Amino acid sequence: MEERYMVSSPPHIVGAERTSGLMREVLIALTPALLASIYLFGMRALAVVAVSIASCLLFEELYRRLTGRTSTLFDLSAAVTGMLLAFNLPVNIPLWMPVIGAFFAMVIVKNLFGGLGQNFLNPALAARVFLANSWSSDMVAWSRPLLNPFAWSSQLDALAAATPRSLDAMSTATPLSLLKGGEPLPEAAKSAQQLWNMVIGVKPGCLGETCGILLMLGGLYLIARGVITWHIPVGYLGTVCLLSLLFPATGATPALSLFYNLFGGGLLLGAFFMATDYVTSPLPSSGRLFYGVCCGLLTVFIRRFGTSAEGVSFAILIMNMGVWFIDRAFMPKRFGGGVPQ
Amino acid sequence: MAITFKGGVRIKPAKAPFLSGIAPLPPPEQLILPLLQHKGAPAKPLVLVGDHVRVGQKIADSEAAISAPVHAPVSGRVLAIEERPHPAASACIAIVLENDFQTAPCPGLEPAGNLESLSPEQIVHLAREAGIVGLGGAGFPLHAKLQGAIGRVKTLLINGCECEPLISSDRRMMTERPGDVVGGARLIGQALGHPRIVIGVEDNKPDAIEALQKEVGGAADVEVLPLRTKYPQGGERVMVKAVCGDELPLGKLPADCGYLIVNVSTAAALFEAATTGRPLTSRYITVAGSMLEAARVVEAPIGTPIAHLLAHCGPLREAPRKIVLGGPMMGVAQHTLDTPIIKTSSALLLYTEREAEALRGTSCIHCGKCMQGCPMRLSPCYLNIYADSRDYAMLEKFDLGNCIECGVCSYNCPARLPLLQKFRLMKAELAANKRALAEKREGAGR
Numbered sequence: 001m002e003e004r005y006m007v008s009s010p011p012h013i014v015g016a017e018r019t020s021g022l023m024r025e026v027l028i029a030l031t032p033a034l035l036a037s038i039y040l041f042g043m044r045a046l047a048v049v050a051v052s053i054a055s056c057l058l059f060e061e062l063y064r065r066l067t068g069r070t071s072t073l074f075d076l077s078a079a080v081t082g083m084l085l086a087f088n089l090p091v092n093i094p095l096w097m098p099v100i101g102a103f104f105a106m107v108i109v110k111n112l113f114g115g116l117g118q119n120f121l122n123p124a125l126a127a128r129v130f131l132a133n134s135w136s137s138d139m140v141a142w143s144r145p146l147l148n149p150f151a152w153s154s155q156l157d158a159l160a161a162a163t164p165r166s167l168d169a170m171s172t173a174t175p176l177s178l179l180k181g182g183e184p185l186p187e188a189a190k191s192a193q194q195l196w197n198m199v200i201g202v203k204p205g206c207l208g209e210t211c212g213i214l215l216m217l218g219g220l221y222l223i224a225r226g227v228i229t230w231h232i233p234v235g236y237l238g239t240v241c242l243l244s245l246l247f248p249a250t251g252a253t254p255a256l257s258l259f260y261n262l263f264g265g266g267l268l269l270g271a272f273f274m275a276t277d278y279v280t281s282p283l284p285s286s287g288r289l290f291y292g293v294c295c296g297l298l299t300v301f302i303r304r305f306g307t308s309a310e311g312v313s314f315a316i317l318i319m320n321m322g323v324w325f326i327d328r329a330f331m332p333k334r335f336g337g338g339v340p341q
Numbered sequence: 342m343a344i345t346f347k348g349g350v351r352i353k354p355a356k357a358p359f360l361s362g363i364a365p366l367p368p369p370e371q372l373i374l375p376l377l378q379h380k381g382a383p384a385k386p387l388v389l390v391g392d393h394v395r396v397g398q399k400i401a402d403s404e405a406a407i408s409a410p411v412h413a414p415v416s417g418r419v420l421a422i423e424e425r426p427h428p429a430a431s432a433c434i435a436i437v438l439e440n441d442f443q444t445a446p447c448p449g450l451e452p453a454g455n456l457e458s459l460s461p462e463q464i465v466h467l468a469r470e471a472g473i474v475g476l477g478g479a480g481f482p483l484h485a486k487l488q489g490a491i492g493r494v495k496t497l498l499i500n501g502c503e504c505e506p507l508i509s510s511d512r513r514m515m516t517e518r519p520g521d522v523v524g525g526a527r528l529i530g531q532a533l534g535h536p537r538i539v540i541g542v543e544d545n546k547p548d549a550i551e552a553l554q555k556e557v558g559g560a561a562d563v564e565v566l567p568l569r570t571k572y573p574q575g576g577e578r579v580m581v582k583a584v585c586g587d588e589l590p591l592g593k594l595p596a597d598c599g600y601l602i603v604n605v606s607t608a609a610a611l612f613e614a615a616t617t618g619r620p621l622t623s624r625y626i627t628v629a630g631s632m633l634e635a636a637r638v639v640e641a642p643i644g645t646p647i648a649h650l651l652a653h654c655g656p657l658r659e660a661p662r663k664i665v666l667g668g669p670m671m672g673v674a675q676h677t678l679d680t681p682i683i684k685t686s687s688a689l690l691l692y693t694e695r696e697a698e699a700l701r702g703t704s705c706i707h708c709g710k711c712m713q714g715c716p717m718r719l720s721p722c723y724l725n726i727y728a729d730s731r732d733y734a735m736l737e738k739f740d741l742g743n744c745i746e747c748g749v750c751s752y753n754c755p756a757r758l759p760l761l762q763k764f765r766l767m768k769a770e771l772a773a774n775k776r777a778l779a780e781k782r783e784g785a786g787r
Contacts, residue, residue, distance in 0.1 A: 003660075003678070004676065004677075005661070005662060005663055005664050005674070005675060005676050005677065005678075006662050006663040006674065006694075006697050007663075007674040007675070007676050008663070008674055008697070008699070009759060009761065009762035009765065010665075010667075010669075010670060010671050010672060010673070010674075010748050010751075010761065011669060011670040011671070011748035011751050011752050011761065012663070012665050012669045012670075012672060012674065012690065012692065012697075013352075013506070013669040013670070013752065014700065014751065014752055014754075014757065015350070015752045015753050015754075015755075017710065017753065017755040018700075018755050018757070019702075019703040019706055019755045019756050020703075021755065022706075022708065022755055072703065074701075075703045077703075077706075115704065116703055116704050116706060117703075117704045117705045117706045117707055117756075118704070229709075229713075278706045278707045278708040278709070279706055279707045280707075281707075283707065283709040283712050283720060283722060283723075284709075284712065284720075285713075327720075327723070331720065331739075332712075332718040332720075333718065334718070334740055334743065335578070335588050335591075335717045335718050335719075335740075335743050336578070336588040336589055336590030336591055336593075336743070337588060337590050
């Protein structure tokens with residue numbers, strides 16, 4: 001028989017990038033911050049991350065199996081969601097809560113809308129907001145960093161259970177809530193030591209959001225590797241910084257206001273890793289810049305005028321809903337003149 | 342700053358060894374000459390089965406304005422005039438020649454004499470009689486291109502970009518025969534009324550740039566312009582944008598905007614025809630593949646079957662499973678080795694089973710890498726959605742017609758979606774819909 005050859009449509013070569021490769025890059029970029037978190041908060045941080053990732057993988061696989069679809073675990077997107085969800089939880093959260101969060105993220109937000117690429121909200125953020133509204137006290141049980149990676153901070157649970165939360169010596173206010181108090185910042189909060197601690201992550205907060213410098217490093221890594229573009233982080237951070245400088249919080253100088261807004265909460269995690277989620281952010285470069293600026297505006301408004309000290313999650317989730325319109329509004333100009341109708 | 346355009350993709354060059362110069366190829370025993378080797382109407386045979394033909398004899402021609410004659414590359418007998426495999430269409434009527442290995446040229450093939458005294462009409466006639474078509478791959482008949490552009494062109498771009506990876510045919514043409522390239526460029530310029538002449542070459546071919554610059558010397562009429570190496574730098578509309586900053590609108594010919602773009606090998610073929618009288622009967626073709634000891638550029642007679650070319654490109658370490666005529670980004674996969682090389686075949690690429698395997702993909706993750714790479718500023722991501730739902734109105738709204746089918750979106754896509762394949766299908770369906778609508782209107786008007 002005559003030899004037969006394979007035929008296919010061009011191109012006959014493809015680039016090296018794969019969905020799983022891009023997701024792996026995000027995991028790599030988050031790893032330094034994860035290590036810092038273990039150092040700061042103890043092995044329990046690792047346990048929360050492990051439970052969160054494992055349950056995200058489990059729910060993704062279960063959903064796909066039960067609905068008769070092929071497995072998608074290889075694309076690593078579920079692992080990224082799991083990691084980001086854990087980064088958005090306080091370290092002392094009961095370990096069943098990441099499981100609930102994972103269910104909400106993977107099944108309700110992602111797969112019920114069609115799976116990878118089809119969800120209109122960031123699954124990890126939506127799950128965080130869901131948890132924060134359902135178990136609000138657990139979600140704000142911030143603990144002070146222990147600076148002992150080998151400590152199992154669940155001892156804190158016993159302590160916390162034995163004492164009312166308000167009296168819990170280990171449970172404390174985040175820098176942002178200090179700023180929000182409206183009182184002048186105490187001298188201790190302005191010391192160089194305190195400011196440096198905020199940069200390296202020695203401050204209360206969600207387990208993955210405290211080490212600002214490593215989050216920035218991870219974000220720059222993603223930009224350098226071409227995984228994300230600079231538009232969203234620059235638009236987002238630039239807007240927050242500018243507004244903090246122009247309209248400092250009562251009781252703080254512009255510089256302090258900027259510093260607290262930048263390093264005091266979840267802004268860096270949000271700007272580099274949450275707002276840049278492919279599925280829920282715009283496509284055109286100019287649209288991405290606009291989206292970043294809007295996220296920044298909303299974050300500042302919520303932090304300033306809202307009831308909560310933190311505003312990153314809601315700012316991003318609200319902007320997620322506008323992505324379709326931003327894509328359409330910022331469609332590039334037609335090649336060869338004229339504008340697409 | 343290097344001259345370039347926005348978008349596109351930098352493709353890493355293959356590190357495989359490449360033979361220098363032009364590798365020899367013994368003439369084939371049988372040649373298959375399809376009547377359609379160009380854009381436009383197919384030519385009609387001028388010979389009958391059993392006729393004897395001589396080297397360079399015109400064996401097919403057409404009265405149509407957009408068409409090109411076909412010439413016999415060798416001396417021999419017409420074996421058959423029948424349907425044979427075609428590199429781009431599935432099959433096409435072809436004249437099959439049996440080579441008798443005589444070298445006597447056809448009488449009447451004379452050099453054009455003093456080139457500087459040629460009128461535009463004479464140059465157009467020369468291009469037509471020599472059967473010259475766009476050798477870069479488009480295959481538009483040169484005479485038709487020139488005819489429509491006389492007196493309307495401000496800038497003549499001679500395209501030496503050769504932006505597809507692996508292909509080196511134009512590069513060899515520029516390094517081996519820079520005189521033909523520059524001479525051809527000047528001849529075309531003469532036909533058009535002496536516009537500005539720019540030879541654009543990607544900067545990964547310094548040898549070609551140097552050879553051309555040496556050839557031009559201090560002359561002011563031809564400019565050799567290095568362009569940044571980026572695919573698809575050699576696309577017509579992309580090149581005009583990069584060199585002159587103008588964007589050619591969809592549906593307009595470059596000549597409508599004062600431009601003409603001619604491939605370097607096409608220009609060289611015109612010069613060769615003018616100085617020797619030989620019509621276009623052979624071309625440089627790159628043969629490359631991981632199973633070859635070395636890639637090479639061969640001068641192959643038009644009509645050479647792939648099987649013959651393969652047999653003379655050294656031992657194959659592994660049998661190829663996919664064979665492509667043209668570049669890796671835009672070439673066409675062939676199902677049989679009986680397919681001949683035609684005027685537009687710039688490369689023959691061989692892929693192993695593993696290289697040809699389709700990769701497992703995911704659904705679209707909205708990463709925007711297709712959009713960042715699109716030189717036509719399209720949104721392949723959204724076109725993909727509308728292609729899946731066959732929403733023709735939205736496909737038109739999102740400018741599908743502007744797609745130049747360069748394949749960057751498919752190349753970039755981390756989800757491995759066959760974007761270009763879908764877009765080609767959708768373009769065909771849109772065109773069919775328009776035809777149907779026009780026929781309906783015509784029917785109603787009667």
